[in-house]
Amino acid sequence: MLTIVRVLLTLIFLAVAGFLGYDMANYYLYSPWTRDARVRADVATVAPDISGWVDDIRVRDNQFVHKGDVLFLIDQERFRLALADAEATLAARHAQYLMLLEQYERRSKLTPGYSVTVETLDNARRQSETAAANYQQAIASRDTAALNLKRTEVRASVNGFITNLNLAKGTYASQGKPVMALIDSDSYRVGAYFEETKIPHIRPGASAEIYLMDGSPALQGTVSGISMGITDQDNKDGPELLSSVNPSFTWVRLAQRIPVRIHITHVPPGVLISAGMTCTVVIKEGAAPAIGRGLKKIMAAIFGTPSS
Template sequence: MEALKEELVREASPVSATEPLNPPSTQTADGAAQEANPTLPAPVALQDRDQVAVLSQGQSIRPRRFVPQVLLATAKRLTTLVLALVAVLISLLAWDSYLTAPWTRDGRVRVQVASVAPEISGRIKDLRVADNQFVRKGDVLFVIDPFDFNLALHGSKAMLQQRAADLQVKERQSERQRKLSSVATTPEQQQIYAGNAIQAEAAFEAAQYQVALAEINLKRTEVRSPVNGYVTNLLLRAGDYARQGVTNVSIIDTDSFWIDGYFEETKMSHVCTGARVEAKLMGYSAPIVGHVNTITRGLSVSNAAAGAQGLPNVDPIYTWVRLAQRVPVRIAIDEVPPGVPLVSGMTATVTVRDNSAADHSWLFSARASLFNVLGSPPANPDCISPVIDSEPGQSVPAWEAQATPDPEQINPGLATDIQASPR
């Protein structure tokens, strides 16, 4: 039995079998002590070259490199702690960026639409555009049948010639009566002929206006585009009757595109007029570059509307849940990348970039994010003030009632004894 134990100890020991760790007498004594007292620990073979080879009764393990192992364990704990703190900080910054960073996915492409309506009524003779066709300012959209307006123009010109001949006759009669002596004619007759000449002159001027109006109406038979853009939702066709003042063609003004970004009120402290903006449309990776043009200063409040019997109508809310209102911000488009079409109504992700990125380093951004987490964000020096104070001494001019002009200034030569007031 003793020989078997000794063989096992030598095989487990990293030391060569030719150099036993303990003399045979010591091993025999240890074996005898183990048999006499079974509670004593048996000899244990250690494979670590930095420790004592065999642990026997009354002996203890003492590592040769105890201090480096302690330092290594401490370094591991510190590294784990630092990584955990960095992860927490990154999570806080990401959460703060999601809550307060000036960006929104609620953006819409907007455009002005020109509603074209004819200024005269008539049947459409020729339709010269198609749906979604690009037109330039001044291009003819459709033509109204000009037959009736040609007749009106010729009739107005004939009436003008008649009024011109009548005026010539009346002026000659008035001139002849004026040259006659007082024996051949009376002052009353002279005034009558002079009045007839004045009436003929007024009729001649009215005929001139009728001719001008007929010429304008004839030109209005060609309805032209007022802007550069695309014809949209065209339902008109040749033969339809166009009514004066009724819209029948809509044109998207391609020179008036802008983007409306609806930002949450928690992010409005970082939205400044003039700030650089990038907007990405769904399906297109290239961003549209623009700048903040204006910020809406008013939103509709449902509580302001009076309820039944004129009493206030206050909507109930949950005190632990508050939804942030969205403020419309108008963004002017500066640059559109090639291949990105602008279609009114498309959704966009709008991000407001720092207007002075050269002045604000990453340290400023980190400080701003940290203060946002703590609840007191620093003011952005580039933002507009919430209230624009008027200059000293500047006020709205008061309305002054103008004095009634003298009748002599209105119509020189008016008799003073004529009563112009209504009876």
């Protein structure tokens, strides 16, 4: 009798271990979680739209700024003089246009061929039209000069954090050359790479928990999108425009990783997130079997306990 009990206990133990091992393997292979994830954010490079000497710097490295805040100033003296010159030219062109327009209007009231020749009238009309075009050109030059003066104040394009500040007062800033980076604080997200075997259990809108490597409390997020394609490493043309296919073995099949974007909805107080951080993502609404479900079925069959 004792031998039968030992055999039954051994069989039960092996069955429980087998089902538990199956559940753990099933969870590891198919449950939607991954350790291959990074915190990402949009980065706006800050570069002046005009060239000039840096007159003042209003920010420091890693400072938070709001959209529209002045980051630094470029010397404005040359641009003020250029605007004054453009406004003076505009006034002269306007006066010339009015004078030629009045001359044309006076001559147009005379009888062509008697009091004034047709050629003289045509010349007066063309001169007034040319003056009008010159006046419009002067307006555009004045507006360009005013815009250049306005662009001496380099402002933040988004809310975010200044980083990699590579600028000092008195240096010469060149047009279009980046001098600092601005990380958009409203664009923080997580880019997670899930194995293709786990993708069927992920849906847009599903809740997600994000665990940073520093052990801080979990961040909350939602799945905002699943990538519709990745690069096929075998899809390359050879020298003769034939497909270059790498040899593969049927018993070795590595699951491809598909990018999934996670929108961060809540960051616990005191938790610092930085673009580039490594994290683990767990999809809470995945449909993969949970660990222990097979074990619960065994317990229900043996002891009659309700299964869930």
